[in-house]
Amino acid sequence: MARKSVNVAVVGATGAVGDEFLRLFELRKYPIADLKLLASERSAGKKVKYLGKEYTVEKLTADSFKGVEHAFFSAGGSISKEFAPAAAKAGAIIIDNTSAFRYEKEIPLVVPEINPEDAFKFGARRIVANPNCTTIVALMPTFPLHKAFGLKRAVMSSYQAISGAGAQAMAELEQQTRDWAAGRPMTIKVAPKQIAFNVIPRIDVIQDNGYTKEEMKFLWEGQKIMHHDSLRATATCVRVPVLRSHSVSLNLEFEKPVTAEQAREILRKAPGVIVQDDPRNEIYPIPLERTMKDDVGVGRIRQDISVPDNKGLCLWAVGDQLAKGAALNAIQIGELLLTKP
Amino acid sequence: MARKSVNVAVVGATGAVGDEFLRLFELRKYPIADLKLLASERSAGKKVKYLGKEYTVEKLTADSFKGVEHAFFSAGGSISKEFAPAAAKAGAIIIDNTSAFRYEKEIPLVVPEINPEDAFKFGARRIVANPNCTTIVALMPTFPLHKAFGLKRAVMSSYQAISGAGAQAMAELEQQTRDWAAGRPMTIKVAPKQIAFNVIPRIDVIQDNGYTKEEMKFLWEGQKIMHHDSLRATATCVRVPVLRSHSVSLNLEFEKPVTAEQAREILRKAPGVIVQDDPRNEIYPIPLERTMKDDVGVGRIRQDISVPDNKGLCLWAVGDQLAKGAALNAIQIGELLLTKP
Numbered sequence: 001m002a003r004k005s006v007n008v009a010v011v012g013a014t015g016a017v018g019d020e021f022l023r024l025f026e027l028r029k030y031p032i033a034d035l036k037l038l039a040s041e042r043s044a045g046k047k048v049k050y051l052g053k054e055y056t057v058e059k060l061t062a063d064s065f066k067g068v069e070h071a072f073f074s075a076g077g078s079i080s081k082e083f084a085p086a087a088a089k090a091g092a093i094i095i096d097n098t099s100a101f102r103y104e105k106e107i108p109l110v111v112p113e114i115n116p117e118d119a120f121k122f123g124a125r126r127i128v129a130n131p132n133c134t135t136i137v138a139l140m141p142t143f144p145l146h147k148a149f150g151l152k153r154a155v156m157s158s159y160q161a162i163s164g165a166g167a168q169a170m171a172e173l174e175q176q177t178r179d180w181a182a183g184r185p186m187t188i189k190v191a192p193k194q195i196a197f198n199v200i201p202r203i204d205v206i207q208d209n210g211y212t213k214e215e216m217k218f219l220w221e222g223q224k225i226m227h228h229d230s231l232r233a234t235a236t237c238v239r240v241p242v243l244r245s246h247s248v249s250l251n252l253e254f255e256k257p258v259t260a261e262q263a264r265e266i267l268r269k270a271p272g273v274i275v276q277d278d279p280r281n282e283i284y285p286i287p288l289e290r291t292m293k294d295d296v297g298v299g300r301i302r303q304d305i306s307v308p309d310n311k312g313l314c315l316w317a318v319g320d321q322l323a324k325g326a327a328l329n330a331i332q333i334g335e336l337l338l339t340k341p
Numbered sequence: 342m343a344r345k346s347v348n349v350a351v352v353g354a355t356g357a358v359g360d361e362f363l364r365l366f367e368l369r370k371y372p373i374a375d376l377k378l379l380a381s382e383r384s385a386g387k388k389v390k391y392l393g394k395e396y397t398v399e400k401l402t403a404d405s406f407k408g409v410e411h412a413f414f415s416a417g418g419s420i421s422k423e424f425a426p427a428a429a430k431a432g433a434i435i436i437d438n439t440s441a442f443r444y445e446k447e448i449p450l451v452v453p454e455i456n457p458e459d460a461f462k463f464g465a466r467r468i469v470a471n472p473n474c475t476t477i478v479a480l481m482p483t484f485p486l487h488k489a490f491g492l493k494r495a496v497m498s499s500y501q502a503i504s505g506a507g508a509q510a511m512a513e514l515e516q517q518t519r520d521w522a523a524g525r526p527m528t529i530k531v532a533p534k535q536i537a538f539n540v541i542p543r544i545d546v547i548q549d550n551g552y553t554k555e556e557m558k559f560l561w562e563g564q565k566i567m568h569h570d571s572l573r574a575t576a577t578c579v580r581v582p583v584l585r586s587h588s589v590s591l592n593l594e595f596e597k598p599v600t601a602e603q604a605r606e607i608l609r610k611a612p613g614v615i616v617q618d619d620p621r622n623e624i625y626p627i628p629l630e631r632t633m634k635d636d637v638g639v640g641r642i643r644q645d646i647s648v649p650d651n652k653g654l655c656l657w658a659v660g661d662q663l664a665k666g667a668a669l670n671a672i673q674i675g676e677l678l679l680t681k682p
Contacts, residue, residue, distance in 0.1 A: 153647050157498035157590035159540050159579065181522035197584050198629045199500050201641055201657045206621045210601055210643030210655075219646070232647035236590040236655055238500065241582050243538050249498035249577040251592075260551055280547045288539045300542055302551030305560070306494050306573035314551075314577055316542045 004338065005033035009068040009092070011083065012075030013037035013057055014046055016167040017097060020327035021072055022050050023292075030331060031338070038064050039075065065090035070334045073097060074326065088126040093337060095128050095330045099213075102129040102221060109224050111136055112332040113272045114143045119336045128333050131225060132217040133325030134158050134237060138248045140296035140324070141317050143226055144270040145263055149311075150255030153232040156218055159240045159247040160203060161287060162195055164321050169195075173241055191239065200239040212237060245287035246321040250314065257310040260301045267298055272324065277301050285318035296324055345679065346374035350409040350433070352424065353416030354378035354398055355387055357508040358438060361668035362413055363391050364633075371672060372679070379405050380416070406431035411675045414438060415667065429467040434678060436469050436671045440554075443470040443562060450565050452477055453673040454613045455484045460677045469674050472566060473558040474666030475499050475578060479589045481637035481665070482658050484567055485611040486604055490652075491596030494573040497559055500581045500588040501544060502628060503536055505662050510536075514582055532580065541580040553578055586628035587662040591655065598651040601642045608639055613665065618642050626659035637665055 008030070010021050018039075025032060037048055037057045044059035058064065060083060065071060071092040073080045077100035084094045084101070101107040108118035109129045122128050131139075138156055145151065163170040169190040176186040176196035186194055193200050204214035218235040222228070240247075267275050274295040276285045285297025296319035304312030319325055349371070351362050359380075366373060378389055378398045385400035399405065401424060406412060412433040414421045418441035425435045425442070442448040449459035450470045463469050472480075479497055486492065504511040510531040517527040517537035527535055534541050545555035559576040563569070581588075608616050615636040617626045626638025637660035645653030660666055 155496050155592050155647065157577075159500070159581070177518055178522045181519045192623045193627055194629060197582065198627055199581055199583060199588055200627060201588070201590070201625050202620050202623065209646065210620075210641070211646070212620075232649075234592060234645050234647040234653075234655060236498075236592075236641065236657065238588075238590065238657075240500070240540055241538065242540060247540055247542070247579075249542070249579065249590075251496050251575060251577075279543050279551075279553075282533045282543065284542050286534055286539055286541060288535060300551070300577065304575050305550065305552070306496065306575040308573075312575075314575060316577065316579075 005031040006069040006338065007034040007067050008032045009036040009038055009065060009071045011038045011060055011071065011073045011079065013048065014039045014043040015074060016163050016170065017074040017322055017326045020322045021331070022048065024323065024327050024331050026051060028331060030334070034067070036064065036068060062086040065092050068092040070095065072330055084127055093122055093126050093128065095130060095333050097130040097326055097330055099132065099217070101127050102131065109221060110333050111139060111225055111329060112336050114139060114225055115227065116336055119333050120340060130326065130330045130333065131221045132214070133164055133321035134160060134214065134246050134248065135218050135221045136325045136329055137246050137296055137317055137319035137321060138218060138250060139222060139225060140319065141267055141270065141273050141298040141315060142250065142252060144266050144273070145252060145254070145258070145313065146226060146228065148266050149258045151228065151231060151252060152255055153253040154222065155251040156233070156235040157249045158235065158237045159242070160237060161242040161244045161246055161321060162191070162239060163244045164246065165191060165239070170243060173243065195239060195241050197241060201236065203237040203239055242287045244320065244322060245290045245318055246325060247287055247316065247318045249316055251304055252313045252315070253307050254311050258313055259310065260303055260313070263301050263313055272296060273298055275299070284316060287318055290318045291320050292323060293320060294324060294328060346372040347410040347679065348375040348408050349373045350377040350379055350406060350412045352379045352401055352412065352414045352420065354389065355380045355384040356415060357504050357511065358415040358663055358667045361663045362672070363389065365664065365668050365672050367392060369672060371675065375408070377405065377409060403427040406433050409433040411436065413671055425468055434463055434467050434469065436471060436674050438471045438667055438671055440473065440558070442468050443472065450562060451674050452480060452566055452670060453677050455480060455566055456568065457677055460674050461681060471667065471671045471674065472562045473555070474505055474662035475501060475555065475587050475589065476559050476562045477666045477670055478587050478637055478658055478660035478662060479559060479591060480563060480566060481660065482608055482611065482614050482639040482656060483591065483593060485607050485614070486593060486595070486599070486654065487567060487569065489607050490599045492569065492572060492593060493596055494594040495563065496592040497574070497576040498590045499576065499578045500583070501578060502583040502585045502587055502662060503532070503580060504585045505587060506532060506580070511584060514584065536580060536582050538582060542577065544578045544580055583628045585661060585663060586631045586659055587666060588628055588657065588659045590657055592645055593654045593656070594648055595652050599654055600651065601644055601654070604642050604654055613637060614639055616640070625657060628659055631659045632661050633664060634661060635665060635669060
């Protein structure tokens with residue numbers, strides 16, 4: 001498909017997700033006419049290579065968006081709130097990877113394999129929101145099953161990589177690991193507790209109902225993306241000492257009965273999903289092997305024996321949260337927008 | 342309480358759980374008259390210190406149990422099956438930490454805080470079974486809530502430390518970590534996949550229904566220990582790169598409505614449980630801090646918003662699976678048996 005070229009800006013070009021944007025633009029041959037890399041004053045002036053050409057990271061200002069058509073924001077919610085209006089005014093469509101706008105009724109929240117039609121409803125504010133990374137990984141295998149069997153309730157427990165907390169948190173796990181190997185005391189600065197050889201059951205801020213915001217996103221975003229307002233969902237989000245790729249344990253309850261084999265058949269045909277389900281031969285998705293892969297891996301598919309009438313499934317899904325959980329999903333939204341003039 | 346002294350044997354004295362027996366015998370002043378340390382031929386002759394005295398590990402044979410009154414078995418199911426009859430014939434009570442006898446109707450399966458009365462039903466085979474480590478950690482906070490609100494269904498996802506797979510697996514994680522820090526390639530021998538910087542969603546063998554045996558233990562043992570045959574339960578068991586202490590994410594559904602504060606009140610009074618639940622101030626149980634602690638920590642207690650009529654709870658529990666999940670629970674069974682002549 002011939003695609004017109006667009007002028008692209010990346011806001012937050014020097015972060016963990018920023019790196020992913022450049023890797024995936026290249027891999028997917030994103031039709032970039034002009035590329036602008038934007039970041040805070042602290043990172044401005046940094047040199048970044050893309051397709052053999054050196055780019056200088058520019059300081060983000062309200063004037064940065066002249067001529068920009070696709071503006072990918074990934075520099076935190078407050079930056080998105082401050083600069084999205086300027087980008088929209090300049091005529092860009094904002095594909096926002098933060099949670100700044102996700103819960104506003106008029107802003108579409110899109111996973112291209114699930115609700116592609118919503119991407120075109122960016123409206124006057126010209127914003128399409130990119131969902132939370134863990135939510136994307138969990139919904140990729142859940143949605144095709146919902147379509148077939150009618151999802152009533154989802155229970156999720158996550159195993160989230162440290163890079164979900166940013167490049168500094170990732171460096172902290174690496175440093176703690178080196179310190180442990182050298183017999184040195186460890187330093188704890190970014191994560192709330194030591195993450196090496198530990199798990200931390202608190203990601204994002206605590207809400208009045210005792211859930212973290214990260215956990216509530218699974219419900220809020222799941223309902224919105226799947227257009228399923230009556231969905232009941234709960235999550236417990238946990239950081240694990242993994243560098244990259246999030247895993248989720250899912251217990252799904254459906255309107256209709258479902259067998260593991262029916263589920264596998266549906267998931268084998270689902271776009272963006274790969275079934276890896278032969279645990280006797282050690283075939284199941286793991287974070288080490290899903291890293292930098294586009295598809296979300298799903299395995300350990302079995303009937304949930306605690307749900308009556310064969311209406312439950314257990315499954316285990318793993319996806320690269322910096323790719324499909326962030327930059328890849330955002331880029332797919334951009335690609336979708338390019339299909340309509 | 343004055344207690345009579347008993348002659349004690351530890352079968353599997355040189356393993357990860359064997360070490361824990363000696364640490365906890367000393368800490369709890371277990372009234373040992375004579376101590377016999379038994380192991381396979383490979384470990385026989387090894388010297389072990391206990392209370393300042395040096396013991397030589399003896400090779401386990403059918404004649405090892407003369408005069409032994411409490412025989413703690415922790416050397417794998419096949420060893421228990423082979424040697425328990427000889428120990429019983431010699432007059433010992435066997436406290437068995439393997440899964441060899443747990444599912445036999447006539448063999449009691451005991452968590453002293455839950456079903457102490459069952460310990461005395463060891464019968465002619467003179468065996469009391471010690472439950473699975475993850476099951477113990479999960480049931481410790483679940484049972485008091487079941488008594489108060491009537492448990493209908495439990496959904497569990499685990500975060501299990503590598504020492505649950507034995508001392509060699511623990512050494513493998515340490516070696517992989519050192520290799521990573523030194524930039525050397527890693528060796529994978531004990532666990533099915535690299536465990537450093539990874540999670541592995543397969544523990545124990547796969548059953549015909551797609552669950553692992555480790556996962557089924559939660560249902561089988563939960564029903565038996567709590568005398569709750571109609572309990573519905575499901576588990577997903579996952580190995581994480583943690584050296585010691587297992588964590589579980591639990592979603593519990595009850596007959597009666599329950600608030601988080603009611604649950605906290607009950608758990609504050611529950612023996613062997615410590616409530617650590619102030620996540621805004623980073624207070625929740627984590628494996629690093631529960632290691633070598635007797636109590637199972639419980640936190641992140643909140644109403645499960647996906648269960649109608651306020652009849653659900655989410656919680657997070659962490660316990661030292663070598664202590665309360667294995668040696669401590671077995672020793673508590675022994676202590677219980679000593680209370681009746």
